[in-house]
Amino acid sequence: MTTTRFAPSPTGYIHIGNLRTALMNYLIARKAGGTFILRIDDTDPERSKEEYVDGIKQDLEWLGLHWDRIERQSLRLDQYADAADKLRDMGRFYEAFETPTELDLKRKKQLNMGKPPVYDRAALVLSDAEKDALRTERGAGVWRFKLDRERIEWADGILGDISIDAASVSDPVLIRGDGQILYTLASVVDDTEMGVTNVVRGSDHVTNTATQIQIINALGGTVPAFAHHSLLTGPQGEALSKRLGTLALRDLRESGVQPAALLSLMARLGSSDPVELHTDMADLIEGFDISRFGSAPTKFDADDLYPLTARYLAGLSLADVAEEISAAGVPDDMAAQFWDVTRENITTLKDIAPWWVMMRDGAEPQIDDEDREFVADALALLPDGAFDATTWGTWTGAVKEKTGRKGRGLFMPLRKALTGQSHGPDMSMLMPLLQTVKARE
Incomplete structure (x- = not known):
């Protein structure tokens, strides 16, 4: 069965970029008659707020994106600890103690030498006594996944064939020094144990996907079908990231934008299909095809939502x-x-x-x-x-x-x-x- 997920962090309200990811995963699941999971990435106890969890649910319900089940990563810490132990037993997990300043100096040195700024695995040669001394001096270290330095390849649903040399990527940190499980490990464990078959996310996650594929394989899981959508820009091609605070879904809702207008635009924006007003979710689901989306940055203009909203309102009854x-x-x-x-x-x-x-x-x-x-x-x-x-x-x-x-x-x-x-x-x-x-x- 096709299973997708939307995994927002409850550190803020959903913005237009989050919606694109949520909607694509929702439409894939519904078109296949599968399962759509809302997975709250709340492993960061300092930044995660219950008010944002409630806000995420409210925004999705307003849009009609109803999930089949909800998961909380904060309730699955034992599963992540078990996976970490398994990786340690396999020799694929190691503790490293460099400070941020030391890592920055290493990166600058490598760049000056014309080399990629990749972690040098210095922690792998530390003796047990040296590790004990560093723990005493600095506290617990971070835990890194040891990548197999080979090419990682997959057929991306939007970008096509992807090949990344793992030797050009640093061994990813999966557990912080304070014990916090990071997204890369938690997501792999969840996707594997929840049977996620399809993952759509932003193209800024491509390198992260490469490392996750190796972690999935190491843990004996099945690699989902990945697709990476283009990132949104402003109407003039400018970076949208700094404006996302003004493009929270609740702000658009407050301004009078109707769900049908927002869904109609975001379900087709960046694809080869024209943007047309759809008042029936079934029409959006039936016409959705991930392969029709391009890789080029996609221009988003909030002003485009208002003519669609006007057209929707004109069709309403008294x-x-x-x-x-x-x-x-x-x-x-x-x-x-x-x-x-x-x-x-x-x-x-x-x-x-x-x-x-x-x-x-x-x-x-x-x-x-x-x-x-x-x-x-x-x-x-x-x-x-x-x-x-x-x-x-x-x-x-x-x-x-x-x-x-x-x-x-x-x-x-x-x-x-x-x-x-x-x-x-x-x-x-x-x-x-x-x-x-x-x-x-």
Whole structure:
């Protein structure tokens, strides 16, 4: 059975880059009728916060990305300890004691000599007495996995055939000096024991994947099918990492972005398929194909989410937005008419209330200097009494006959005078909802 996972660290809220990873893994699992695991990477007790765990769940539920089961890595420390013991017994795990400063000096020396900055395995030649002395002086060391210095190869689902020389990679640290299990070991143990068959993650993990493949093989596991998606950039190709704080999913939700818009964009962005609005998750699942994604950096512009959101809202029924319309103060007997008028003219649900305020209380007229006399003459011709669907046509016909104006020169100044806007709903539909026009003459 196809099994995928999303493994966020609860050290912050999900941002748009995290979503891309979560969504791809979700779609693969659902298309295959498999299992999608939410795995909380909370092995760092200092930085992991329960509020972020709750936030991760809330964001996924808001999007409709429902997991089949949830795992907590903090509850699996015994399994990681067992794997570490197994690696020690195999001679693939060793303790190293260099300080960060010493490692930095070694790297600089190697670079100056034109060599790759790879850990020199000096810890492997330490005697037991030397190790005891270093523990006494510095405390426990870190534990490194001893790589077989050979080529590591796999067929990547997006990048194609990958080959990395393990001799160009430092033996990875899997356990810190304070005993904290790092992601590289925990992820391997979890993927193996949970039967994960497919892993999609960012292309910045390619080297990490190479080392994990060797660890998986050493522990007797089955290597999943890996795919590494491109990293997102800003709309001009700039690095997005510094802006991710402003692109948390909860911030996008607060700004009015709808789940359907976000999912429709992120499920196709960077692929050869066009971005189209999909309101049914089943359509996104059926049309998803990981092989159609490219390796080039992918431009993301949050502004692209708003036209999709507007298109989604335009397709909603009155029942879908009844709560928001009621909260804006629209009378029940006017709700249906109000929604018919505004549905094509809002970008987010937050625009509902301002439209009603304009209809109820009026807007600040926008009148160009050259149109002031014309608008004054036109308002004098505005019919008395309640407006209906014929009012706009009757009124503009009378204004045209008196002033000789026609086309845009006739209609635009009148729209701006009544609504304060140069664009908006069909004025024939809007006029019956305007409450205060006569009071502003």
